[in-house]
Amino acid sequence: MDSKTVVDMIEASSGVHFSGFHMDGLEVRNKETGQPTISAAENLHRQPFVIGVAGGAASGKTTVCDMIIQQLHDQRVVLVNQDSFYHNLTEQELARVHEYNFDHPDAFDTEKLLSSMEKLRHGQAVDIPNYDFKSYKNNVFPARRVNPSDVILLEGILVFHDSRVRELMNMKIFVDTDADVRLARRIRRDTVEKGRDIATVLDQYSKFVKPAFDDFILPTKKYADIIIPRGGDNHVAIDLIVQHIRTKLGQHDLCKIYPNLYVIHSTFQIRGMHTLIRDSQTTKHDFVFYSDRLIRLVVEHGLGHLPFTEKQVITPTGAVYTGVDFCKRLCGVSVIRSGESMENALRACCKGIKIGKILIHREGDNGQQLIYEKLPQDISERHVLLLDPILGTGNSAVQAISLLLRKGVPESNIIFLNLISVSNFNILESSKVSFWISFSVSMDIFSSALCVSESHQAPQGVHVVCKSFPRLKIVTSEIDIGLNEDFRVIPGMGEFGDRYFGTDDDDQQVVIRSQ
Structure with missing residues (x-):
């Protein structure tokens, strides 16, 4: 194996891996020299697989994500919640917190979400805020360190609302659960976990939750690649999605090695x-x-x-x-x-x-x-x-x-x-090779790893x-x-x-x- 190939493989394995396919094949030319630069497709192919999971409040998004993570136990998967990126409330907003609409797009710090996702996509660890829903602040608890992974699950009611966030995703899933079921789950969650009374929950639902769903969340359903009725209860749909993800991970683990x-x-x-x-x-x-x-x-x-x-x-x-x-x-x-x-x-x-x-x-x-x-x-x-x-x-x-x-x-x-x-090329072995490439300072170790993975057959x-x-x-x-x-x-x-x-x-x- 020549040195250029080794360098290319190291670069392809050290950070960004997989691509979304938004600009495949467009070969950009330098305006001064007229020579082709690295194509957008080649850049994108080194980035992780990003899955957006949207749907109404209490639709079962987190359950779906947990089931996907559980079935992808042999892959590096991280979950990023849009709820972590709520704005800190001002003193004036805190004084009237029951009039604050947490289901409106303006309630989220989308710029910070985009910045964090871009870092993860480019192989950098990030600190995700840990939002406190009692003080309505994101600096009460220590931030959660999230490391680069093969799969990133981005979950939230409005993750499809901003086109810039959508463009980061390789797969978009909308969890579609009946409104009555969502309301029942919300009542149970807010009364048991947050200590609220039913009247307050219903008042907030009628003032903010339902109108926001109709105005901002439901219209983003059209952007979904996959719609899952009944959320986490739909095991067949989740099994199909996991199979699809495994296929993509297998294919593009290979793309990390061969750009x-x-x-x-x-x-x-x-x-x-x-x-x-x-x-x-x-x-x-x-x-x-x-x-x-x-x-x-x-x-x-x-x-x-x-x-x-x-x-x-x-x-x-x-x-x-x-x-x-x-x-x-x-x-x-x-x-x-x-x-x-x-x-x-x-x-x-x-x-x-x-x-x-x-x-x-x-x-x-x-x-x-x-x-x-x-x-x-x-x-x-x-x-x-x-x-x-x-x-x-x-x-x-x-x-x-x-x-x-x-x-x-x-x-x-x-x-x-x-x-x-x-x-x-065995996918498990290829992930080991990627690990050894990233952390080994010895080319002898790299060569040995490659030989092990390919020694079973020509x-x-x-x-x-x-x-x-x-x-x-x-x-x-x-x-x-x-x-x-x-x-x-x-x-x-x-x-x-x-x-x-x-x-x-x-x-x-x-x-x-x-x-």
Whole structure:
């Protein structure tokens, strides 16, 4: 392993890890030199996974967070409560505390919340205020020290209200509980825990809590990625969310080690399409339909990593719009045959694009032989989108990329697009490696850790390509766990080309019998 790769891995593991996907692929150029700077996507990929949990008072937000934390016991997870960031009340406000609206957005110190979250996202420990609801001050008790973590749960009634706070989140959950249930819980909590009488609780509810819910909290429900009815009682929803989080953590733990690997933002819509195309009972028609949808998403995401230049246009209203101009010097290269399934999506996104072909013949399980290539003559002057839906052992990818390099294509001009990339890198081991990298001063310890984590089997897919070509970008929609003894992707989706083009063994047998 060369020293540059080691340094890159240390930097990728020392603080900020994972990204939200708000500006994926926009390559910003220095105005003075015209050279690309580090893309926004590369910066974001090193930050933690931030989950916002919103909902009405007493809806069960804290219960949901506690259940998520309990199930993610093997991950570093911290909980940040919006309640910690209430403003200190002035003497005048204290004198009329029963007239103070604690459910209004102005009751919170949002600037301090943003500052604390930004520090956590960038790998810095923060002191979170410990708000005292008897004195209505945040300096009565010592602050709570919160250390950087892999997952940050930000919980509060109005965490979706401010767009700046929303933009910090990778997942937004709204806990939707019936109003009567919330009121009953609030009465029980305020009378038992806070010693208030029922009349005071109901008066505050009618004056402040219900109007604030209708005016400020309920409208933010539209921003949620996931809505959980019944809160902590909905175990099925929480199990699905935890599974989704584990998938994202696994994928992006790998992204911390390989900054040139990009996994598109996974939603339940994307997971649903993966479920369909991985199902052995899915018909060819549905397999093609949902594969095409996923391929289009991957292609669009890959195009986002191309360089761009600023461009101003005049709109039909006569106004000036400052936008960007697409990269013009572009071509696709598909690995025959399954890679050809991605060509239509590329043509739909890039009108008139040239597409080259590479045919690689498999010689047994350990060898690949390049037997055909037809590429644009000026390919060395273009950015290349390499198309192959499955990155398995990585042998075919290495052959194809090596050919492009021999043709003069700069490694940094290649973007490898696929639906599934295989990684046999154990997530638990990878977190140990990250820990050792961060705290070890000895490169010998780092090397030993890496050897331990990869000694169980030969590196596959992602590791082969990323280590061999560190300046190339890989864009994929999901990471699979590895290959079985027959070198088939697990869990995988079978032979993609056969299923997409209808040439699997079952179809062939049907044709033979019909003849």
